[in-house]
Amino acid sequence: MATSSVSSSATLSSAGIGSGLDVESIISKLMTVESAQLNLLQEQSTSLNAKLSSFGKLQSNFSTLRDKANALTSTTLWNGTTGTSSDTSVVKASTSASTAAAAGNYAVTVNRLATGQTLTSSALPAGSTLSAGSLTIELGSWTGGTPASGSTPATPPTGFEPKSGSSAITVNIADGETSLSAVRDKINAAGAGVVATIVTDSSGSRLSLRSRETGAENAFRISASETVDDGNSASGLSALAFDATAASSPMSRTTEAANADASINGIAISSASNTLDNVVDGLTLTLQKVSSTPVSVDVAADTSAIKTAISDFVTAFNAVASFIRTQTAYNADSKTGGDLQGDSGALAIQAQLRAVINQGSSASSVFGRLSDVGIAMKADGTLETSASKLDNALGNLEELKKVLVTDGANSAESGFVRRFKNLSDAALGSDGVFDSRTAGLRTSVTRNSKSQEAMQSRLELTEARLRRQYSALDTTMAQMSTLSSYLTQQISAFNSGS
Template sequence: MGISSPGIGSGLDIQGIVAKLVALEKQPLQQLQVKASGLNAKLSAFGQLKSQIANLQDQAAKLASGSNWETMAVTSSNAGAVVGTATSAAAPTSFSMEVGQLARAQSAGSGVFGTGTAPGTGTLKIQLGTWAKGGFTSEDDGTAEFTPGSGSEVSIDITAADDTLAKVAAKINAAGAGVNATVLRDASGERLLVRSSATGEASGFRIQALDDDGNNSDAAGLSRLAFDPQNASNGLSLTLAARDTLATINGVQVKSSNTTFADAIDGVTLTVGQVTTAPVEVNVKRDTAGARNNITAFVDSYNALNNALAEMTKYNPADKSAGTLQGDSTAVGLQSALRQLVGGMGAPGGEFGRLSDLGVQFQADGTLKVDATKLDAAMAKPDALKAFFSADEAGTAADGMAVRIKAFATGMLGVDGMFATKTQSLQGAVKRNASDQERVVERASRREEQLLAQYSRLDANLGKLSALSTYVNQQITMWNKKSDN
């Protein structure tokens, strides 16, 4: 059984003595903790560098991609009326475009029904197609004619006597017939509004009614929801006729079922937004703005990485402070390799030899700076820029600069690359450090137990000696008194 309060017998500060001796035993722990902090700081630093290398890889990949140098841009003198996009299949060109009318969907509405009224029972047959004549086109020269489209006719059964106008609209919407139905309410009652789901002449609709009252074209029962002017069935009244977008390109008429012309010009998609009162000039040319942005984004990414490396590897002799990776051969080697890559030559034989030829120059602190005027002049030669950055000769010295930088970054980020190797090494050191700390703590704990046991025995022995001394002194005192008597 251990002594709960060592020192009672002897008066010695056993706890204080043991604590100081154990503290001496734990001195290596402080050094190990400082080392662990440094290792974790290095792990964090390399994690930050890895992220920035990945970003540099992404930016280099954009410059290394040949397709990014072949993108085309579309500009318009009236972006409210005409805008466009272009793929690399488009050829540089310019043309004039005028918009005469915009595509729209067919719309029709019923007469007024009392609120909550059931319009009748039977079957509504809805089909999409094209209307002609009878007010549906500019050639209003006779009875309307409907030409069914390729889609199938959709039948909608209205069989419940209490199917209100709202329920009919819901059934139409659920049928997927290519039209949308809405109930409009005002002070006079309810109306059924039907509209094509898509715009364009071919998205017109016909609604035929098979009315359970036996008459499919009168003004009673389900016939009131029919729309078939070709067969004199006009329960719904036309509010808007379906039509295509009509435009001219260099005076040649073109049309579209919506507001987009996807194949009028190879590689170019045009979208119109309003009818024009004057020709709109449209130009298709190389997208130098996108390529220029890619170059400046690469410079920004490199500078961020360069600054991080400079901060991590610096040493300040004035206050003798050092960066997290000061003296780390891996970080110093990475810094040197990047500067050699970026400061090196592009693809041989090209019009541009180095980044400085494009207006991207090294500064004293190792960062890159863009000379906007010189870069703008270089952008006028997109094919030469493409060769400088993206020439790909299967890993040879003839590769473009961006291709080489991308390959370098890919290797460093790979499963066997520098970052993986360095991270594994540091993690191993952290693990060993943690084990060393545990051993120091365990050794100090065992030492504390030993010291407490030793001093407890000493305390007990001293206590016994003290008791014996007291007893002897008492006996001597008694003997002395007897002698005096």
């Protein structure tokens, strides 16, 4: 289609009008031919960016493989143990992640659970108030006295020993804060090591105080001081006082503070808490209830965690192997290849992964190949696990550890997972295949972009030149057409006159 424009001489011109040529169509077709190289550069750019993206995904998958190899070569994993109780209703067992518990069997007997002290006030009618004043609460242990034994009644304590590192707390009760609920809230806010609650039944409401923590050293005594003493220790704020050494106290003790009493393999254990941490290195026992017969606690290697780590590693390996296989494949039906088809870096990684598995290991005297412990390579390059073989290998944990994680003097003397760890460390390092290949691809992308820019500039100059040439041709042909018309007129006029 002709293109109209206003010339510098203010005359209307249109390319092709003078000559009758379809100048725009001619220029468009010529530029299509000229643009072939630019199109090729754009196709190359798309391919380079796709390859760069795929290599980034491969690097991410390889990083995951390294993480799983690191987890599987961890000393903590292989030293890990698990505790199992024959009766979890009596005692629960768990092991520490930081301190390895020694494998073995422990007989645990629970004679008494650790308890905290509990005090209860007399029942008060609904809406009753106490009096202004103060309560002083002091943590500690009651001394002297004897517990009940058979038909012999208990004798009361004779003294009180304050808890080391703890100070008495005074709770001030002002006018307007004398209701049972207000006193409860003031005590709970004081941080005195006790918890206050209100228990209500048909006989009225009682204030109940209990130790926040269990153990004999977390018993407590309470002294009360009324702003205006009514002279009656059973009324007002005085009704909340307690001293176990006194013949009688306004509050009654319903539970005594006591340490847990247990035995482990016949060794007597006393604890302020029902959770026994590191009584046996790395083993935590949680006492649940009293039992007259010992409970068996077994500590053994945590083969379940090792099995999970192996499964995670195989999954990570398969993700890498499957990605490389897909990205380097050629589809004969669609006649298209993966983004990394023929890529030297991807093919080198694939070859190195297979070489690690194909080379035997002398690290173990029992297992020489990865397939011996139930991990074998399939035809597609991924790994599959034989549960029965792996379980059998887990039964010989020391040799399994050797064939997987030994750091030998060379590759042949090293464990298989250790080799993968070393391979991934090298590949993902600053001088590894991923950094070097990625840098090369980015350089190619930059070079391609500059080539496109240069080509685009050349095409713009070429189009401008063609337009100038065809504009000149159009003008010349228009002039020739005008001259031809004039001559035709003159000849016609001459012939008519003759």
